[in-house]
Amino acid sequence: MSPVTTRDEEADVALELAGVAFAYPDGNQALFGVDLLVRRQERVAVLGPNGAGKTTLLLHLNGILGRAAGSNAVGTVRVGGVEVSKSTLGEVRRRVGLVFQDPDDQLFMPTVRDDVAFGPTNLGLRGDELQTRVDEALDAVGMLRLGDRPPHHLSFGQRRRVAVATVLAMHCEVLVLDEPSSNLDPASRRELLDVLADLPVTVVVVTHDLPFALELCERSVVLDDGRIVHDAATLEVLQDPGLLARHRLELPVGFDPAAVVPRGRARPSPSIP
Amino acid sequence: MGAGHTHGSSRSVSDGLYVHGATPLHRLPAEVKLVGLLAFVLTVVATPREQAWAFGVYALLLVGLLATTRLRPGLVLRRMVIEVPFLVFAVLLPFVALGERVDVLGLQLSVDGLLGGFNILAKGTLGVVAAILLSATTTPRDLIVGLQRLRVPALFVTILSFMVRYLDVVVDDMRRMALARASRGFEAKHLGHVPVVAKAAGALFIRSYERGERVHLAMVSRGFTGTMPQLTAPSPTTRQWAVVVVAWALVATVAVTAVVAGDRTAWLVVAG
Numbered sequence: 001m002s003p004v005t006t007r008d009e010e011a012d013v014a015l016e017l018a019g020v021a022f023a024y025p026d027g028n029q030a031l032f033g034v035d036l037l038v039r040r041q042e043r044v045a046v047l048g049p050n051g052a053g054k055t056t057l058l059l060h061l062n063g064i065l066g067r068a069a070g071s072n073a074v075g076t077v078r079v080g081g082v083e084v085s086k087s088t089l090g091e092v093r094r095r096v097g098l099v100f101q102d103p104d105d106q107l108f109m110p111t112v113r114d115d116v117a118f119g120p121t122n123l124g125l126r127g128d129e130l131q132t133r134v135d136e137a138l139d140a141v142g143m144l145r146l147g148d149r150p151p152h153h154l155s156f157g158q159r160r161r162v163a164v165a166t167v168l169a170m171h172c173e174v175l176v177l178d179e180p181s182s183n184l185d186p187a188s189r190r191e192l193l194d195v196l197a198d199l200p201v202t203v204v205v206v207t208h209d210l211p212f213a214l215e216l217c218e219r220s221v222v223l224d225d226g227r228i229v230h231d232a233a234t235l236e237v238l239q240d241p242g243l244l245a246r247h248r249l250e251l252p253v254g255f256d257p258a259a260v261v262p263r264g265r266a267r268p269s270p271s272i273p
Numbered sequence: 274m275g276a277g278h279t280h281g282s283s284r285s286v287s288d289g290l291y292v293h294g295a296t297p298l299h300r301l302p303a304e305v306k307l308v309g310l311l312a313f314v315l316t317v318v319a320t321p322r323e324q325a326w327a328f329g330v331y332a333l334l335l336v337g338l339l340a341t342t343r344l345r346p347g348l349v350l351r352r353m354v355i356e357v358p359f360l361v362f363a364v365l366l367p368f369v370a371l372g373e374r375v376d377v378l379g380l381q382l383s384v385d386g387l388l389g390g391f392n393i394l395a396k397g398t399l400g401v402v403a404a405i406l407l408s409a410t411t412t413p414r415d416l417i418v419g420l421q422r423l424r425v426p427a428l429f430v431t432i433l434s435f436m437v438r439y440l441d442v443v444v445d446d447m448r449r450m451a452l453a454r455a456s457r458g459f460e461a462k463h464l465g466h467v468p469v470v471a472k473a474a475g476a477l478f479i480r481s482y483e484r485g486e487r488v489h490l491a492m493v494s495r496g497f498t499g500t501m502p503q504l505t506a507p508s509p510t511t512r513q514w515a516v517v518v519v520a521w522a523l524v525a526t527v528a529v530t531a532v533v534a535g536d537r538t539a540w541l542v543v544a545g
Contacts, residue, residue, distance in 0.1 A: 062494055064490055090496060093493075093495065093496050098494040100487065102487065104439075104442050104484070105484060105491050106488075110414035110437065110438065114504055117502065118502060119495035119496055121502040122495060122502070123496060150413075150414070150438075152441045170495065170496070
């Protein structure tokens with residue numbers, strides 16, 4: 001399958017999915033031909049009800065599922081112009097940082113520093129270069145002070161921020177988060193938003209926290225039954241009650257999307273034609 | 274080495290069995306302590322049981338070491354409770370063992386059993402106290418570093434490090450499940466309730482297994498290819514190794530003296 005973009009545009013594309021379909025070994029079809037284009041510096045929310053295939057889609061972005069995993073999956077995934085395949089897995093996993101929903105799944109080393117160093121160590125970094133990476137990543141999420149703690153001594157919100165640092169330390173270009181606001185108290189949720197809004201990377205967020213999506217992401221795609229059924233500005237999606245109702249999405253009672261000031265970017269995102 | 278990144282400097286909360294402190298034994302790298310512990314235990318075990326004085330000397334040495342760590346004696350005593358099941362066996366031995374009998378406070382006790390009981394009591398207690406010294410002055414992380422550096426097979430070290438990390442998580446899971454059972458009026462009172470608890474254990478196993486799969490996915494996502502990174506920590510200095518070797522030499526001298534003394538007594542018995 002050839003990319004739908006021209007060479008000039010290619011440099012501007014962070015993620016490109018074409019005709020991605022996937023069925024689990026038990027026959028349960030989770031994705032039915034997903035096409036998605038995410039440009040560099042864009043922040044995109046993937047919205048959808050439980051069981052829509054959101055997490056399955058995420059696992060395609062770094063080749064855990066899909067063709068590279070050796071299954072007979074259909075469709076191509078490109079990350080910054082590199083097609084995800086067995087031979088490019090290492091490069092793809094460096095470029096795409098996946099943050100899992102439960103930070104206890106992500107943080108497994110004895111201390112926070114060790115855990116943040118895990119990814120860059122796998123990339124071959126050692127010594128001072130490695131320590132600098134770890135410091136930068138922990139600093140970016142405001143956790144530098146707690147580096148020597150074991151992960152289970154941190155609060156849930158702190159653990160989630162460390163989980164973000166573990167992939168930032170790999171200098172990922174695309175940050176992919178699975179339900180980042182789940183189980184967070186309002187203050188932790190706000191702190192995570194602050195952290196994510198300041199990162200100079202492309203962000204893909206899977207969530208059903210619509211206000212979170214609105215604040216962070218300028219664009220939203222709605223995934224339902226393994227298909228992308230809508231792709232528009234987040235505000236537009238949230239102001240369409242019929243669309244939300246059709247796909248089991250709901251705003252908090254009394255929430256006015258128009259009143260929210262979305263988080264801007266330090267660097268303006270490239271214009272979208 | 275991560276210069277300037279001192280590990281274990283800002284711990285205020287408990288970390289396994291580790292008790293925060295800044296004594297020489299706390300600072301001693303884990304691999305040195307592990308080798309020292311192993312050498313001590315082997316030497317103690319090799320000491321003939323008839324030479325009671327030798328065990329007294331070992332105990333004095335351990336108490337001296339304990340004093341340098343500033344550990345509270347109450348804490349050490351509490352942790353020694355783990356030994357109790359073995360002590361029960363040691364106490365029973367004089368009553369059940371065969372052979373020559375001796376009269377103690379009107380009780381007919383086996384000489385072999387008494388010696389055997391003392392053997393378990395003395396060697397067991399010394400070993401347990403030495404292990405408490407190690408675990409109370411070494412963080413789980415440093416222990417893992419030490420085992421890695423001692424070339425313990427990587428798979429064992431990895432399993433151990435995962436156990437340390439996920440023990441709390443699994444225990445929390447278990448506690449939540451027990452709480453949810455109790456909230457619905459369940460109380461394990463008699464044997465008839467075993468199936469319920471067994472099913473809960475099964476559910477916990479499946480949960481942990483699934484977590485294992487998710488952890489692996491997260492590791493693979495960060496470029497894991499099968500080898501765990503070597504953790505960094507300060508390396509032992511020649512002086513630190515030397516201190517442990519000298520300390521062990523002291524213990525070994527006691528053991529050798531005990532063996533020689535034991536041989537002479539045996540020779541005298543035979544000659545007499």
